[in-house]
Amino acid sequence: MTAEGGVAHPWMANSTPEAKAAMLRAIGAPSIASLFDQIPADHRFRGQLDLPPALASEVALKRHMLGLLKKNQDCEGNLSFLGGGIWQHHVPAIVDEVVGRTEFLTSVWGTPSSDHGRNQAWFEFCSMLGELVGMEFVGLPVYSWGCAIGNAVRMASRLNGRREVLVPAGMCPERLAVLRQYCEPEGSGGHIAVVPVAFEPASGMLDLGDLKAKLSARTAAVYIENPGFLGVIEARGAEIGRLAHAAGAEFIVGVDPISLGVLAPPADYGADIVIGTIQTLGAHMSAGGGAGGFIASRDEERYAREYPTLNISIAPTDRPGEHGFALSLAHQSSYGMREEGKDWTGNSVYLTTIGCAAYMALMGPQGFAEIGEVIIRRSHHAAKVLSGIEGLRIAFPCGFFKEFVVNFDGTGRTVAQVNDALRTRGIFGGQDLSADFPALGQSALYAVTEIHTADDIARLAGALQEIVA
Amino acid sequence: MTEPRAYRQASWNEPVAMELGAPGRRGLTFAAPEAEVAAIGAAEDLLPPAMRRRSRPALPEMTEHDTLRHYVRLSQQVLGMVGISLFGTCTMKYNPRVSEALGLRPQTAELHPLQHPSTLQGLLEIVWNFERILKALSGMDRFTFQAAGGADAAYAHVCVTRGWLEATGQLGVRDEIVTSIQAHPCNPATAAAGGFKVVTLPLEEGGYPSVEALKAALGPRTAALMINNPDDMGIYNPHMKEWVRLVKEAGALAFYDHANFNGVMGKIRARDLGFDACMFMLHKTFGGPKGGGGPAVGAYGCTEELSRFLPKPMVNKTASGFTLDIPENSVGKVREFMGNLHIVMRAYAWARGMGAEGINEASDISVLANNYMEKGLLAIRGVTKSHPDIDGPRMEMTRYSLGTLKEETGIGVGEVANRMTDYGVDAPWLAHEPWHFPEPFTPEAGELWSKEDIDTWVAVVRKVCEEAYANPEIVKSAPHNAAIAKVQAEGCEDPARWATTWRAYLRKHRGGARQQAAE
Numbered sequence: 006m007t008a009e010g011g012v013a014h015p016w017m018a019n020s021t022p023e024a025k026a027a028m029l030r031a032i033g034a035p036s037i038a039s040l041f042d043q044i045p046a047d048h049r050f051r052g053q054l055d056l057p058p059a060l061a062s063e064v065a066l067k068r069h070m071l072g073l074l075k076k077n078q079d080c081e082g083n084l085s086f087l088g089g090g091i092w093q094h095h096v097p098a099i100v101d102e103v104v105g106r107t108e109f110l111t112s113v114w115g116t117p118s119s120d121h122g123r124n125q126a127w128f129e130f131c132s133m134l135g136e137l138v139g140m141e142f143v144g145l146p147v148y149s150w151g152c153a154i155g156n157a158v159r160m161a162s163r164l165n166g167r168r169e170v171l172v173p174a175g176m177c178p179e180r181l182a183v184l185r186q187y188c189e190p191e192g193s194g195g196h197i198a199v200v201p202v203a204f205e206p207a208s209g210m211l212d213l214g215d216l217k218a219k220l221s222a223r224t225a226a227v228y229i230e231n232p233g234f235l236g237v238i239e240a241r242g243a244e245i246g247r248l249a250h251a252a253g254a255e256f257i258v259g260v261d262p263i264s265l266g267v268l269a270p271p272a273d274y275g276a277d278i279v280i281g282t283i284q285t286l287g288a289h290m291s292a293g294g295g296a297g298g299f300i301a302s303r304d305e306e307r308y309a310r311e312y313p314t315l316n317i318s319i320a321p322t323d324r325p326g327e328h329g330f331a332l333s334l335a336h337q338s339s340y341g342m343r344e345e346g347k348d349w350t351g352n353s354v355y356l357t358t359i360g361c362a363a364y365m366a367l368m369g370p371q372g373f374a375e376i377g378e379v380i381i382r383r384s385h386h387a388a389k390v391l392s393g394i395e396g397l398r399i400a401f402p403c404g405f406f407k408e409f410v411v412n413f414d415g416t417g418r419t420v421a422q423v424n425d426a427l428r429t430r431g432i433f434g435g436q437d438l439s440a441d442f443p444a445l446g447q448s449a450l451y452a453v454t455e456i457h458t459a460d461d462i463a464r465l466a467g468a469l470q471e472i473v474a
Numbered sequence: 475m476t477e478p479r480a481y482r483q484a485s486w487n488e489p490v491a492m493e494l495g496a497p498g499r500r501g502l503t504f505a506a507p508e509a510e511v512a513a514i515g516a517a518e519d520l521l522p523p524a525m526r527r528r529s530r531p532a533l534p535e536m537t538e539h540d541t542l543r544h545y546v547r548l549s550q551q552v553l554g555m556v557g558i559s560l561f562g563t564c565t566m567k568y569n570p571r572v573s574e575a576l577g578l579r580p581q582t583a584e585l586h587p588l589q590h591p592s593t594l595q596g597l598l599e600i601v602w603n604f605e606r607i608l609k610a611l612s613g614m615d616r617f618t619f620q621a622a623g624g625a626d627a628a629y630a631h632v633c634v635t636r637g638w639l640e641a642t643g644q645l646g647v648r649d650e651i652v653t654s655i656q657a658h659p660c661n662p663a664t665a666a667a668g669g670f671k672v673v674t675l676p677l678e679e680g681g682y683p684s685v686e687a688l689k690a691a692l693g694p695r696t697a698a699l700m701i702n703n704p705d706d707m708g709i710y711n712p713h714m715k716e717w718v719r720l721v722k723e724a725g726a727l728a729f730y731d732h733a734n735f736n737g738v739m740g741k742i743r744a745r746d747l748g749f750d751a752c753m754f755m756l757h758k759t760f761g762g763p764k765g766g767g768g769p770a771v772g773a774y775g776c777t778e779e780l781s782r783f784l785p786k787p788m789v790n791k792t793a794s795g796f797t798l799d800i801p802e803n804s805v806g807k808v809r810e811f812m813g814n815l816h817i818v819m820r821a822y823a824w825a826r827g828m829g830a831e832g833i834n835e836a837s838d839i840s841v842l843a844n845n846y847m848e849k850g851l852l853a854i855r856g857v858t859k860s861h862p863d864i865d866g867p868r869m870e871m872t873r874y875s876l877g878t879l880k881e882e883t884g885i886g887v888g889e890v891a892n893r894m895t896d897y898g899v900d901a902p903w904l905a906h907e908p909w910h911f912p913e914p915f916t917p918e919a920g921e922l923w924s925k926e927d928i929d930t931w932v933a934v935v936r937k938v939c940e941e942a943y944a945n946p947e948i949v950k951s952a953p954h955n956a957a958i959a960k961v962q963a964e965g966c967e968d969p970a971r972w973a974t975t976w977r978a979y980l981r982k983h984r985g986g987a988r989q990q991a992a993e
Binding site for chain 2 (some may be wrong): 014016017018019020024025027028029031032034037039040041042043044045047048049050053054055056057058059060061063066067069070071073074075076077078079080081082083085087089090091093096097099101102103105106107108109110111112113114115116117118119120121122123125126127128129131132133134135136137140141142143144148149150151152159177179180182183185186187189190192193194195196231238239240241242243265266267268269270273274289290291292293294296297304306309316317318319320321322323324327328329330331332333334339340341343344345346348349350351352353354355356357359362363365366367368369370371372373374375376377378379381382383385386389404424425428433436455458459
């Protein structure tokens, strides 16, 4: 029987009665049902599947899907200042074309020759990211920045046998929640304690006094983010790295690589392991589906042998002068060693990775320098304009990259009220920080990128002026 | 009889991007900011001096057109599903391009996960609708889509197990997870990464572990069973109901890894067998693209009893619309935000395109096609199947062995896979480690590939096996028609030679000379 009253299904070549009959004939089976003899009768589902009716026609399916999707309001039709882990950057048109190529879209895991072009794109991703962060060993990406932190902290803990990680108290709550998961709850077999280090109320940078007080022989790693969740650039990275190393801990730095045309590569200030997002390198936000993370380090065996990722190495072929690519250190993954492997690996964000490679190649050194400069200037301009509105205060007015904290305490309104009012004007205000950071009062995290114009900022300011008046 | 088609892959001799371009060329530029923005001052003065980048990253300087051509050429050196790819356990099915097109629309692509739920109602409705479909297919009560792959869904189960143990005062007491050696490595690996000890059951005569072995493994320390069924050999464990009963009698949770769902869609339901939780892979069974390995979704479903431990947030339907809520005893997060909901959108579209009848028909066709393919493959000299003494049809996959071919010709499955790509079909899945059968391979026809595709695929295996007997050198030295010759991978395990980045390559293989010149 075929779906929709005998019409062969466009996605199932063998849904024609002829194909089924021919195959049954070839194997000498009386019926398709007889092929399921392995499943005991009392395992079988006998009811009717309660599914909505099929829309096998693309015309009907597209209409149905668009009907649903058009109930969304997006960041193209609205003016958005949301960031905090997923950011609205420009996605170049060719990135969409490259990612949409059927060959990339449908590759799985063939041979080094059948997957050659994809493997090269992956190697190029690792190579270009390595240039941005200043590291020689880069694994294939993991699910997200938060997952990369978890993997990196577990790497550090395996390296030095310690079971405590110091993290900034101003860390992204989403990433912190993922890290806590990877560090396991107290009472679980491999628990690693996650200890927040305070930030300076005036600068937003790490409180070095608190860091020194908390560093000890238990510290497996010190983790900082640059720029941090609250937007601030941690200017004392080198000193934090020295303190971590003096305590025998690994120094892990999380970065948004779109900043690295203007910000120092973490290797320059002593990072042992660099991690971060890949979403800002040309991935659409896709409601969070653009997330992806990376792990990089010096090319030292000590680190390389702790990577949980799949790794791809350039290698010679049988043809002199030709290059190919093959997996490196695959055996230490869960595919090679099951529960003895390093954490686990599986499907990740490898298609996104190809788009990120195309993005970095397109940008080049000058593109990264320019976008960094443009973002810094646009975000500082926006902060300055907003700080001119009565009742609004910029919490950390200096040394931020693309995000900054706007405090609304002086307006007598909550961020939720302000954002509700903004939304009616077609503006998505910054992320509400009041629940996660009560000490910051009624504050919101505003993200400004290369896509925001002076007119956009003027529109936001005008709306806020009206709302808080 | 069908013959392989003559094929020659594009071979562009394409340099690594790091060697392309020329100084000063640009692929993307950014306009000078407006006067009021420029008035803020130079970017350099807005940065802490210690954190300014001092030297430019050594990236290529390419035009937009050259970048596009480079990556299109690379794509042409990928076989993917342009040929025939019967990659077992991955269920290679068609990815409806209508969904890819929908994914690029701003209503999908330009959504921020922290938007107010009132602005995400269409997306949340899709999630809700799709959850209903998975509930119907599994009998479970709730599903989360936060896990970013099948392995991540196994991890979600480990986290939920921990949450349940914590809530019932058993964390640290029940500290073992039982699985089988045929279960996907992600099951033992995520159990261990979640702090559990792993107990692995060996295979016995029937092709699965015995009930006795399971009984011996269960006890007061057992937290959960993580198991797949059927396994990758196409064998369905008929004692699974009894297994689940024993697991629950021991006070543990039973988790069904439904990686191999394609052969049983609509035929069995995890909850009916007694399972507490299960996992579906939307990038396999539900039409999401492989993409070389994600973005993916492991949809994790469980009973009402366990749903209070699920990762946050969950989508709920209320009188005033769809909301995002935190389950009462949520274990927190396994990944940021709500998951790869753009892939859930694709899976929902696939499920709607199929409907209940289509989904049932797809599992019918998958099992029929596999048994049809088996007949063709077993007729080839050198090919045998696992557990040849087990009669009866296999499910949607069969595990084969080229052990005989290897003994008689010296040619192993890796060499055969390389040679197969010379005929425009991608290599099949072999088997997870450890290998129980020599020189294994595991194709899966699924519902997508036509009878003619299967015939062609079988013809390629036949041709390569014939070559192995008649002219082994041509197989050993393959590929010959691919973009590149056989890769010499030995150095990839040697710290002095491996290079995962161009700068490591320059240092190790070119004495760093070019790098110095570049600087």
